[in-house]
Amino acid sequence: MISVVFVEVPAGSTMFPFWSVWGMLVVLPLYLLHSVFLATIVFRLGRPNFWTLYAGGTL
Numbered sequence: 001m002i003s004v005v006f007v008e009v010p011a012g013s014t015m016f017p018f019w020s021v022w023g024m025l026v027v028l029p030l031y032l033l034h035s036v037f038l039a040t041i042v043f044r045l046g047r048p049n050f051w052t053l054y055a056g057g058t059l
Contacts, residue, residue, distance in 0.1 A: 003029045 004027060008014040017023035042048050042056040 003035060007031070014025055 004017050004023075008023075008027060009019050014020070014023050014027055017027050037059060038056045042052050045052055049057075
């Protein structure tokens with residue numbers, strides 16, 4: 001949920017992503033899937049260190 005706020009609100013794309021149907025049905029699941037996918041890759045490589053977390057965060 002934090003990633004949605006940090007990206008969508010400052011960009012002005014969706015000012016209130018949690019109070020609209022579009023935000024709850026499209027925006028939130030989109031960012032959730034990205035987070036789950038990247039976390040799976042980072043943790044599958046073994047014990048995450050700074051560089052793997054940094055690379056996953058920048059992607």
